[in-house]
Amino acid sequence: MIEELLKSRQGPLTEDLVQEPGEFGLGKVPARLKPAATTTSICGYCATGCQLKLHLDRDGNAINLSPQASYPVNLGMACPKGWQALDPLTADDRGTVPLLRDPATGQRKPVDWETALGVFVDGFRSIQDKHGRDAAAFLSTGQIPFEEMAFLGCLWKFGMGFLHGDANTRQCMATAVTAYKQSFGFDAPPATYADFEESDVIVLVGANLCIAHPILWQRVMRNRRNPKIIVIDPRSTETAQAANLHLPIRPKGDLPLYYALAHCILRDGRIDEASVARTEGYAEFAEFVKAFTPQSVSDVTGIAAETIEQLAATVSEPGKRVSWWWTMGVNQSHEGVRTAQAIINLCLITGNIGRPGTGPNSITGQCNAMGSRLFSNTTSMVGGHDFANQAHREKVARRLGIGEDRIPKDTSLEYDRILAAAEAGEIKGLWIVATNPFHSWIDSGRLAALRDKLEFLVVQDMYHSTESATEADLFLPAAGWGEKSGCFINSERRIGTIKPVRWPPGQTLSDFRIFRLIANAWGCADMFSEWTDTESAFRILRDLTEDQPCDITGITDYEHLDRMGGIQWPFPARTETGDADTEPAPERRLFEDENYYTDSGKAKILFSPPSALPEPPDTGYPFLMLTGRGTSSQWHTQSRTSKSDILRKLYPAGAYVEIHPEDAAEFGIEPNQAVNVSSRRGTMTASAYLAPTVQRGHIFIPMHYPEVNRLTHPSFDPHSRQPNYKACAVTIRPASAGHR
Incomplete structure (x- = not known):
C-alpha cells in the first residue's frame, strides 16, 4: 500500500533497492540499509553536466556538497547554482500531498x-x-x-x-536538433568540452558563457594555445567584454553574415577539398552565396565589410583549429535552423569538423535536454x-x-x-x-x-x-x-x-x-x-x-x-574486432572518420534566403526587445533558484530593463526609475538600468521574471517550431507617464 511505503520512509537512505509489493505497483524503492559517507550526482540545473560530491550524515542524508575534482566535465569547479543545489529541496512551498x-x-x-x-x-x-x-x-x-x-x-x-x-x-534545443538531423542525418552534436581547450579560434554566437555556462567559460580559460576568442552578439555581454573581438551584430543579421563569410572563403579558394568531397549540395551553395558580398550585407548586419573579410580569413586559416559554439541567440529565432546550418556549412567547407578543437557545436540548455531529444x-x-x-x-x-x-x-x-x-x-x-x-x-x-x-x-x-x-x-x-x-x-x-x-x-x-x-x-x-x-x-x-x-x-x-x-554516446557493445570494449576514452568526437548518418554517408549543405524580422520596430513600438540569462545565480522561471537565500542575494529581486543611456535621456528615463515596457501583447513594469552595453534602439530584459513573456512575439522557426524569444517590438516610458 502507498501508506505503508510512505511510513517506511523514516530511516537511513541509500542507493540499495528492494522490491516493494502492493496493489499500486510501486516497484523497487530505496532500502533502509547502511549509507556511504559520500556519493556523487550530476547537477540538476544546466546541461554543462557538472558532477557534485554530496557529503552524507550517518542516515544517508546530504548535509553539504562540493564539486567533484576528477570529473572530466567540471574538473572541481561549480557555479553558484551548483554550490546551492540542495537548497530548493527544503522550500516551504514543496508539494507534499496531491x-x-x-x-x-x-x-x-x-x-x-x-x-x-x-x-x-x-x-x-x-x-x-x-x-x-x-x-x-x-x-x-x-x-x-x-x-x-x-x-x-x-x-x-x-x-x-x-x-x-x-x-x-x-x-x-529544437533548432539545434533539427539542424543536425537535416545536415548530418541524426541529432549529433559533434564536440567534446576538451575542444574548448584545443581550439586556435573560438567563435561564440549568441552565447554568453560567463553567465549562462560559467564552467564552460572556465574551460575556455584553460586553453593554452593562446586562442582568438570572437563573440558575435548584439549586446556587449560579459563574455563579449572578455573576448579578443566582439562583433555587435544587428539582431538576426547573423544568417547573412555567415553567408558572406562563405562567399569570401569560396571566392578566395580557402576550402578544404577533402571535407567538401564528403558533402552534398556544395555546388548549389557556392552559386547561392555569390550574391552575399561583404558590402551587400554590411547594412543588415551592422558589420563593416572590411571586418567581414578579416573574420572570413580568420575562420578559414589553413592549419588552424576553429570551433563554433552557439546557444539560444541562434536557437530562439524565427530562422534559427538555417542559421545553425550556416555555421555547420562553414565548418564543412573549411574542414573544421571531426578533429580536436573544431566543430559546429550547440551548447544545450537544460540538464537533460539531450536525454529528452533521444528518449x-x-x-x-x-x-x-x-x-x-x-x-x-x-x-x-x-x-x-x-x-x-x-x-x-x-x-x-x-x-x-x-x-x-x-x-x-x-x-x-x-x-x-x-x-x-x-x-x-x-x-x-x-x-x-x-x-x-x-x-x-x-x-x-x-x-x-x-x-x-x-x-x-x-x-x-x-x-x-x-x-x-x-x-x-x-x-x-x-x-x-x-x-x-x-x-x-x-x-x-x-x-x-x-x-x-x-x-x-x-x-x-x-x-x-x-x-x-x-x-x-x-x-x-x-x-x-x-x-x-x-x-x-x-x-x-x-x-x-x-x-x-x-x-x-555512442558506445556500442563491441568494437570492430568483436572484443568487448568496457574502457571508453574519456573524450570522443563524432565524425572523425568523415562519415555522417545520412543515407549517402555525406553531410548535406543546406541553405535558404534570409527572412525579415517577424516584428520589426516602428514608430509606435520603436525599440527591439532582447531577452536572455540575467545572472549565473538565476535559472529559467526561478522556481528553484528563488528558494535559495544565498542565490537570491546574488541577483535583483525584481525585473529590470537595460537601456542605452542616450535612449534613456531621449525618453526621460532616470537610473533605477520604474518604467513600463509594452508590446502589442502586454505591458510589464521594470526598473531602468542604464547600460551602454546595449545598442541604441535595443533594450534587454532577463527572461527569468514572469512578466517578460507577456511581451514576447509568438513567431516560430518553420523547421523546428522553436519560439522566437529574442526579438520583438516594444515601447518604453516612465511608469508615471502611463503606457500604450
Whole structure:
C-alpha cells in the first residue's frame, strides 16, 4: 500500500533497492540499509553536466556538497547554482500531498493518492472516450532523468493510447536538433568540452558563457594555445567584454553574415577539398552565396565589410583549429535552423569538423535536454527512432514486448501546435510534468484564455506554487533532483547518474513511481512490468539504442557510468574486432572518420534566403526587445533558484530593463526609475538600468521574471517550431507617464 511505503520512509537512505509489493505497483524503492559517507550526482540545473560530491550524515542524508575534482566535465569547479543545489529541496512551498480543485469553491484541497489516481484516470479516459486519442497531450521537460522521460512517453502513447506530447526542450534545443538531423542525418552534436581547450579560434554566437555556462567559460580559460576568442552578439555581454573581438551584430543579421563569410572563403579558394568531397549540395551553395558580398550585407548586419573579410580569413586559416559554439541567440529565432546550418556549412567547407578543437557545436540548455531529444518519445520515437519508419516501429515494439499496433505511425504535434489546438478547443486535456509554461511560454498571456478551454489540467511538479500548478485541476507532488535516481545526458553527449540523497517530503513520490501508479490505475501495468526501477528502465532503453547512431549498448550499468566518469554516446557493445570494449576514452568526437548518418554517408549543405524580422520596430513600438540569462545565480522561471537565500542575494529581486543611456535621456528615463515596457501583447513594469552595453534602439530584459513573456512575439522557426524569444517590438516610458 502507498501508506505503508510512505511510513517506511523514516530511516537511513541509500542507493540499495528492494522490491516493494502492493496493489499500486510501486516497484523497487530505496532500502533502509547502511549509507556511504559520500556519493556523487550530476547537477540538476544546466546541461554543462557538472558532477557534485554530496557529503552524507550517518542516515544517508546530504548535509553539504562540493564539486567533484576528477570529473572530466567540471574538473572541481561549480557555479553558484551548483554550490546551492540542495537548497530548493527544503522550500516551504514543496508539494507534499496531491491537491484537487473543488469545482464548487475553486479551492484546492488535499486528497490521498488513491483518490488522485482515480480522478486522473477518470478525467483522461472521459476525454479519450468522447473525443479520441488526439484530444489530450502532455508537456514535459528537460529536467528529469531520461528513464522517467521515456516512461512518460511510452505510458502516454503505447499504454494509454494518446498521440500528442512534447517537451520544453522545444523552447531551447529544437533548432539545434533539427539542424543536425537535416545536415548530418541524426541529432549529433559533434564536440567534446576538451575542444574548448584545443581550439586556435573560438567563435561564440549568441552565447554568453560567463553567465549562462560559467564552467564552460572556465574551460575556455584553460586553453593554452593562446586562442582568438570572437563573440558575435548584439549586446556587449560579459563574455563579449572578455573576448579578443566582439562583433555587435544587428539582431538576426547573423544568417547573412555567415553567408558572406562563405562567399569570401569560396571566392578566395580557402576550402578544404577533402571535407567538401564528403558533402552534398556544395555546388548549389557556392552559386547561392555569390550574391552575399561583404558590402551587400554590411547594412543588415551592422558589420563593416572590411571586418567581414578579416573574420572570413580568420575562420578559414589553413592549419588552424576553429570551433563554433552557439546557444539560444541562434536557437530562439524565427530562422534559427538555417542559421545553425550556416555555421555547420562553414565548418564543412573549411574542414573544421571531426578533429580536436573544431566543430559546429550547440551548447544545450537544460540538464537533460539531450536525454529528452533521444528518449522522451515525443515528436521522435524513443531511442532516436522515427514513428513513420516501419522498421523502427517493429524494432521498438519487439524490444518493449508490445504489439506494433500500439505504436502510432503519426507524429505528435509540436509544443506550439499543442497549445494552439488547446486554444482552439481541439485538445481538451493537458498533463504538464516538471515544467512551467504559464510562465515560460512565449506570449504567455494567451495561456489564460487557453486554460478556460481545457476540461482537465493536471500538473505534476515539485512545487504547488508555480504559475502552472496554481491553474491545475489536479496537482501531483513529485520528487526533485536529490530525491531520486536516473541519468542525464549533457551537451557533449556524456551520460551521468544522479542519486537520491534525502527522502522527498510528505507523500511526494518520484515521477517514475507516479508513472508506475498511473500505469496500474489505467490498466496497462503489464506492459511495464519490467520497468521496476530506473536502472531496470535504463537497461531497456540502452538495448533499444542498438544500431542507432546513439548506440550505448556497451554501457553495463550505473556503476559503469560512475567508474568511467560518465560515458559519451555512442558506445556500442563491441568494437570492430568483436572484443568487448568496457574502457571508453574519456573524450570522443563524432565524425572523425568523415562519415555522417545520412543515407549517402555525406553531410548535406543546406541553405535558404534570409527572412525579415517577424516584428520589426516602428514608430509606435520603436525599440527591439532582447531577452536572455540575467545572472549565473538565476535559472529559467526561478522556481528553484528563488528558494535559495544565498542565490537570491546574488541577483535583483525584481525585473529590470537595460537601456542605452542616450535612449534613456531621449525618453526621460532616470537610473533605477520604474518604467513600463509594452508590446502589442502586454505591458510589464521594470526598473531602468542604464547600460551602454546595449545598442541604441535595443533594450534587454532577463527572461527569468514572469512578466517578460507577456511581451514576447509568438513567431516560430518553420523547421523546428522553436519560439522566437529574442526579438520583438516594444515601447518604453516612465511608469508615471502611463503606457500604450
